[in-house]
Amino acid sequence: MRNKIIILLFSILYTLSTSGATKEPTKPALNIIPKPESVRILPGNFTLGEGTILLITGVDTDLVKNAISLSRIIRFARGPVIMNEEIKESKAITSFVELSITPKTDPLAREGYKIKVTKNKVTITSGGGPGLFYGIQTFLQMLPSEVCDPVTRSTFNNWKIPCCEIKDKPRYPYRGMHLDVSRHFFPKEFIKKYIDLISMYKMNTFHWHLTDDHGWRIEIKKYPKLTEIGAWRVDRENLPWMERPVPGPGEKATYGGFYTQDDIREIVAYANSKYVTIIPEIEMPAHCLAALAAYPELSCTGGPFYVAPGSYWPNVDIFCAGNDSTFAFLEGVLAEIIPLFPSRYIHIGGDEAEKSRWKTCPKCQSRMKSEGLKNEKELQSYFIKRIEKFLISKNKKLIGWDEILEGGLAPEATVMSWRGIEGGISAARQGHNVIMTPSPYCYFDFYQSDPSFEPKAIGGMTTLKKVYSFEPTPHELNPTQARFILGAQGNLWTEYISTPEHAEYMAVPRMIALSEVVWSPKKARNWDDFRERLDVQFARLGYLNVNYSKGSFRVDVKTYLDKATGTMKARLTSEQPGCQIRYTLDGNDPTGDSRVYEKPVDILKNSYLKAGIFVDGKLRGKLTERNILIHKASGKKVSYLQPYSYRYAANGDVTLVDGIRGTTDHRQDWLGFLGNDMDVVIDLKTPTPIKTVFVTFLHDPDKWIFFPDSVTFSLSSNGKQYHSVNEQRNDVSQKEKGPVIKLFSQTYPDTPARYIRVHAKNVGTCPSWHEGNGEPCWLFADEIVVY
Ligand code: ACM
Ligand code: ZN
Numbered sequence: 001m002r003n004k005i006i007i008l009l010f011s012i013l014y015t016l017s018t019s020g021a022t023k024e025p026t027k028p029a030l031n032i033i034p035k036p037e038s039v040r041i042l043p044g045n046f047t048l049g050e051g052t053i054l055l056i057t058g059v060d061t062d063l064v065k066n067a068i069s070l071s072r073i074i075r076f077a078r079g080p081v082i083m084n085e086e087i088k089e090s091k092a093i094t095s096f097v098e099l100s101i102t103p104k105t106d107p108l109a110r111e112g113y114k115i116k117v118t119k120n121k122v123t124i125t126s127g128g129g130p131g132l133f134y135g136i137q138t139f140l141q142m143l144p145s146e147v148c149d150p151v152t153r154s155t156f157n158n159w160k161i162p163c164c165e166i167k168d169k170p171r172y173p174y175r176g177m178h179l180d181v182s183r184h185f186f187p188k189e190f191i192k193k194y195i196d197l198i199s200m201y202k203m204n205t206f207h208w209h210l211t212d213d214h215g216w217r218i219e220i221k222k223y224p225k226l227t228e229i230g231a232w233r234v235d236r237e238n239l240p241w242m243e244r245p246v247p248g249p250g251e252k253a254t255y256g257g258f259y260t261q262d263d264i265r266e267i268v269a270y271a272n273s274k275y276v277t278i279i280p281e282i283e284m285p286a287h288c289l290a291a292l293a294a295y296p297e298l299s300c301t302g303g304p305f306y307v308a309p310g311s312y313w314p315n316v317d318i319f320c321a322g323n324d325s326t327f328a329f330l331e332g333v334l335a336e337i338i339p340l341f342p343s344r345y346i347h348i349g350g351d352e353a354e355k356s357r358w359k360t361c362p363k364c365q366s367r368m369k370s371e372g373l374k375n376e377k378e379l380q381s382y383f384i385k386r387i388e389k390f391l392i393s394k395n396k397k398l399i400g401w402d403e404i405l406e407g408g409l410a411p412e413a414t415v416m417s418w419r420g421i422e423g424g425i426s427a428a429r430q431g432h433n434v435i436m437t438p439s440p441y442c443y444f445d446f447y448q449s450d451p452s453f454e455p456k457a458i459g460g461m462t463t464l465k466k467v468y469s470f471e472p473t474p475h476e477l478n479p480t481q482a483r484f485i486l487g488a489q490g491n492l493w494t495e496y497i498s499t500p501e502h503a504e505y506m507a508v509p510r511m512i513a514l515s516e517v518v519w520s521p522k523k524a525r526n527w528d529d530f531r532e533r534l535d536v537q538f539a540r541l542g543y544l545n546v547n548y549s550k551g552s553f554r555v556d557v558k559t560y561l562d563k564a565t566g567t568m569k570a571r572l573t574s575e576q577p578g579c580q581i582r583y584t585l586d587g588n589d590p591t592g593d594s595r596v597y598e599k600p601v602d603i604l605k606n607s608y609l610k611a612g613i614f615v616d617g618k619l620r621g622k623l624t625e626r627n628i629l630i631h632k633a634s635g636k637k638v639s640y641l642q643p644y645s646y647r648y649a650a651n652g653d654v655t656l657v658d659g660i661r662g663t664t665d666h667r668q669d670w671l672g673f674l675g676n677d678m679d680v681v682i683d684l685k686t687p688t689p690i691k692t693v694f695v696t697f698l699h700d701p702d703k704w705i706f707f708p709d710s711v712t713f714s715l716s717s718n719g720k721q722y723h724s725v726n727e728q729r730n731d732v733s734q735k736e737k738g739p740v741i742k743l744f745s746q747t748y749p750d751t752p753a754r755y756i757r758v759h760a761k762n763v764g765t766c767p768s769w770h771e772g773n774g775e776p777c778w779l780f781a782d783e784i785v786v787y
Contacts, residue, residue, distance in 0.1 A: 031536035032141045033512055034202055034519035035529075036168035044119045045160040046095075048143065053093060054079025057100035062129025065273065067099050070136050074147065075154050097122040097139075101132055111204070112169030115139060117161055130275040131169075134202045138166060145536060148543035172472065174435055174487030175518040176205035176279075177511055179503070182212030182290070183494040185231075185257035190500040192270050197508065197546065199274035201515035206271060207347060207489060209281045210259075213289035213312040217258045218280070222332045225294035232256035233290075233307035240456070241495045244310025253307060264340045272342070279399065280341050283349030284330060285383050286318040298326050300361035311495070314354040321383045322363025331390050338394050345414065348387055350400035353380055373407075381407030388413060399435070402427070418442075418491070420647060421474050428477055428484035436488040440647050441470035444510045445493040449552035450622050455505070458496050461667050464551045464575050468513040468527055490514045501547040508541065508548040509534055531577045551575040553621030555583075555611040558651055559603065559628060559658045561635025568634050568659060569600040570626075572611050583611035592617035603628050603659065626669075628659040632690070633682050633756070633786040635659075641679040641759075648672025648780065655782070656680060661696070662782035664739040666703050675776030678708070678760040682784060687717060687752045692787045694745035695758055698780040700738030701770060705778040707732055708760035713746040715753035722757055724748060734767055758784055 030039060054076040056067045067080035076097070087093060102125065104110055110128030113135030124135035142161045146152040177198050179186065186194075191208075198206055210218045216230030232253035236244035247253070259267070271278050289308050296303025300320040319326045337346065355376035358364040364379060373379050380403070388398040388410035399414045402423025409415070414433040417424030424434040436442070439460065444467075446460030472488040490511050497503050516530060541548045552575045562569045572581050581597035582590040587608035597611065607630075612623045638656050648670055651658045655671040662669040671678075699707045707730045714722035728744045744760075762779040766772030 030142055030162070030164070031533040032138055033530070033533050033537055034516040035524045035533070036138060036166050037521055037524070038165075038167045040165045042117075042163040042165065044163040046117045046119060046122055046163060047158050047160050048074070048097070048122075049095065049158040050156040051077055051093075052095040052097060053077050053081055055083050055087065055096050055098040056080045057083045057098060060101050060103075060129075062132060063099060063101050066129065066132045066136060069273070070097075070099070073140065073153065074143075075156060095120050098124070099132060099136075100125045101129065102127060104128060107173050108169050111173075111202075112167075113138070114168070115164070115166040117142075117163045117165075119163060122161075130204065133199070133275050134168070137200060137202060138168065145539040145543065148540040150543075170202065170519045171521060172485070172487030172518045174205060174489070175203040175515065176207050176435065176437075176487065176489035177203055177507070177514075178207035178209060178437070178489055178491040180209040180212065180492060180494045181217050182209060182215045184498045185215060185217065185255075186494075186500060186503065187257075188259065188263050188267060190503070191267055193500070193546075194503075194507075195267070195271045195274060195276050196544075197511065199276050201512055202519050203511070203515055204275060205277050205279060205489070207279045207281060207491075209283075209493075211281070211283050211290065212287045213308045213315055215256050215258075215307060216290040216294070218264060218337070219258060219260045220333050220336050221261070222336065223295065223329065226291060226333075227258040229253075229294040230290035230307060231258040234309045236309040237498060239310065242311045247306045247309065255309070256307075261336070261340060268341060277343045278341055279343050279345045279347050280337055281347035281349055282330075282333060282337060283351075284319055284387065285321060285350075285380060286315050286353035287349055287351070288319055289315065289317060292317055292319075295329065298323065298329055300357040300364060314356075315352060316354050316356055318353050318355075318357060319383075320361060320363055321358060321379050322361060322365070322367035327386060327390075330387060334387075334390065334394075338391075338396060343396075345397050345399050346391055347399040347416070348384065348391075350380070350384055350404040351418070352401075352403065355380070375407070377407035379407070380404075381410070384413070385410040414486070416489070424485065425474050425476050428481045432484060434485050436472040436485060437491055438470075439491075441467055442488060442490050442514065443493070444490050444506050445496065448506070448510060448549055450554055453553070453621060455502065456496055457506075458493065462510065463554075464510055464513050465527060465556075467510045468517065468525070468530060470514070470517050471522070472517065487518050488514065504547040505549050508546055509537065509551070512537060528577070531575065535577065553579075553613050555581055555613060555624040557609060557611065557624060557626045557660065559635075559660055560600075560654065562600070565602075568603045568628075568630060570603050570609060570628065571600045572597045574613055576613060580614045581611055582614050583609060585609055589623060590614075590619075603630060605630055627661040629661065629783065629785055630659060631785045631787055632684060632688055633657045633784060636685065637683045638784075639681045639683070641681065642673065642676045644671045644678070645674040647674070648778070650782075656695075656784045657682065659783065662698060662741070662780070664698075664700075664741065666698055666700055666705060666739065666780060670698055670780040670782050672705075673762055673779040673781075675762065675764060677762045678758070678779055678781055680758055680784070681719065682756045682758075682786070683719070684754050684756070684786070687754050688786075689750040689752050690715060690748045690756070690786060691750055692745060692747050693756055693758065693784065694743050695760070695784045696741055696743050696782050697760065698738070698782070699732065699736060699740045699742065700780075701734065701736075702738060703778070704766055704770075704772050704775070705738065705780050706734055706763045706766075707742055708744075708779055709763055710761050711744040712757075712759045712761075714757045714759075715748070715751055716755040716757065717753060719755045722755075724751060724753075734763065735769070756784070756786060 104127030111130045113126040113131040116123045126132040216226045234247040234251045235255035292299045293305040293307045358376045402417045415427035416435045421438050427434045446462040447457045473482045473485045556573045558571045582594040584590045585607040607628045609626045612619045710729045712727045714725040716722045766777045
């Protein structure tokens with residue numbers, strides 16, 4: 001009964017809003033993810049019912065293929081039927097769905113589509129097979145979620161969809177998801193389900209990480225030991241990944257599995273039917289312990305080796321680059337890989353090669369001499385270039401992780417930027433294609449929510465909202481360079497993921513957020529709107545038996561200066577739409593009776609905020625706590641004379657004056673400067689008497705974070721000439737165990753000033769005793785407090 005009233009009310013509202021043709025309904029009538037480029041809702045509905053037939057215009061293979069798969073999902077009265085004169089003339093046919101392709105050569109036009117829905121007809125047209133497939137995905141998303149229920153969808157349901165016009169095409173040509181099947185083996189059926197998910201959200205690439213230290217997973221007929229030995233390891237699944245002992249003498253290797261070449265052909269064909277390209281990854285020169293266990297003669301030392309049952313780090317044993325038989329072997333492997341995968345690209349890994357063996361190997365050293373290579377990085381570059389030459393001779397293109405930049409890029413290589421966006425920026429500037437997959441946004445093996453409520457993960461924190469905020473094209477690139485960014489990819493490494501259910505939990509819905517990042521126009525991105533549409537997807541994923549995560553139940557706190565009132569306010573948000581947030585400002589734990597958050601809260605004095613999500617009067621998840629200071633610089637403009645890093649950007653430009661103090665958890669509320677100083681100027685807008693300025697820093701050598709060498713404070717009335725310049729030097733040893741927080745301060749006799757400059761000198765690079773010796777280190781600051 002309640003539903004009826006709501007429907008009635010909705011139709012009245014809808015009629016009111018459309019009959020006068022004044023306003024579109026404020027709520028999206030269509031909950032499509034990824035959001036299409038343009039949607040125009042028109043009056044009226046189309047009903048998919050007992051009389052609806054499926055028509056195709058032409059006999060193009062892609063057209064027929066798509067029509068047949070659609071007719072397997074939805075029951076039509078007839079079809080697919082080829083459009084002809086008789087049908088055109090027929091008065092009896094009053095409801096139909098029509099598919100057509102007008103071939104285009106531009107790849108984005110081949111992936112684009114148009115849908116027009118009128119009262120008696122749905123037409124889906126595209127410039128190519130993939131676009132038609134994506135048009136059908138959109139059409140299916142326009143139908144009720146029950147279209148994903150295998151029982152319901154096979155009956156005639158008189159499903160209604162609003163009349164509309166949709167025009168759509170992808171933003172990026174490369175839209176990928178990766179899966180590591182080496183650290184844990186995943187059955188063929190799951191690989192197909194993963195491909196289903198990729199294609200449902202209009203992604204087009206599956207990057208299949210088939211080989212690593214923990215198992216070789218693809219049959220190679222020329223080298224049978226790769227799977228006889230390399231696919232199996234001693235079963236230590238009952239122990240944590242980092243605590244698994246190496247195999248003892250005589251222990252049987254029983255954990256593992258591999259895909260036969262027939263399996264591969266079956267999966268490639270399946271992916272092809274859904275317009276998903278599979279890029280196989282064969283790791284070299286490192287992450288190859290499983291291959292070396294089978295063929296130890298390909299290493300620098302000759303072995304023996306074992307397939308790693310758990311963490312293998314540092315991964316010192318790698319392919320010998322001085323040995324020609326290594327290249328003969330790899331070319332033999334690739335010669336079997338190439339015909340199995342129609343993809344233009346082959347991924348050769350290239351990441352994390354620990355080169356200590358190369359340094360002491362006579363063959364590697366002699367190769368360096370004969371090829372005139374200055375160091376081991378150049379030897380790696382030689383290795384990759386040699387493999388690229390082979391791939392190009394077979395009409396394939398090479399992709400590698402961003403380490404392939406070191407020692408010089410292979411001439412036509414595409415770079416997959418994972419350690420951040422810097423590798424991608426550098427490659428694009430050199431005119432190389434780039435796929436963005438920076439770990440802070442695209443690693444779905446990282447935590448997605450409070451670790452105390454989540455299954456053990458490798459670390460990190462990549463919330464759904466963070467994935468959704470990702471911008472694949474860095475602003476550092478000019479328009480010409482930006483064209484080298486092909487797109488982005490989500491990566492699912494599986495050290496801590498051993499079952500399909502867990503893999504789904506980690507990948508979904510973060511991959512859905514990423515699908516919108518790579519498909520939809522940049523300006524269409526809107527978190528609140530996305531989060532509402534996602535709830536509709538959750539219903540579908542339920543029917544499809546996908547073990548998705550509901551995301552974080554954490555309350556996020558952001559403070560800002562309300563320009564109208566001049567007061568600081570705290571905005572509380574979460575990933576859960578419509579949830580109830582309760583909070584206190586006095587340090588007490590909120591309860592079911594505490595104040596409910598409705599709008600940004602005034603923070604008029606120093607406060608200790610605690611907030612949580614409440615369901616049925618009970619706290620769900622953990623409380624968020626923030627110590628908020630109010631001072632003379634609160635919310636004021638900060639100019640950055642040297643940039644902070646996007647990786648630890650906290651609350652952006654306002655972080656240093658947002659009042660929110662960091663804790664010993666480096667992942668939140670700290671602004672990070674990588675390798676460079678923190679040099680900032682705060683503009684108080686009016687001359688203000690200054691008594692004290694202090695700034696707090698974090699020190700945590702394990703995280704490569706060090707206190708600054710010194711901090712210099714100065715004041716100015718005009719922002720040009722500075723006075724009262726005072727330097728404070730750091731007196732804490734760099735070896736001091738972290739995390740610790742230290743305050744650097746400067747006092748004044750009520751000196752009036754409008755501008756305050758704070759310049760903290762970064763140590764620059766990690767010290768020689770540190771594991772990061774010579775690499776850029778971090779400087780972390782949370783707040784500059786002015787009294
Ligand atoms: C990687 O995560 N080692 C590419
Ligand atoms: Zn060697």
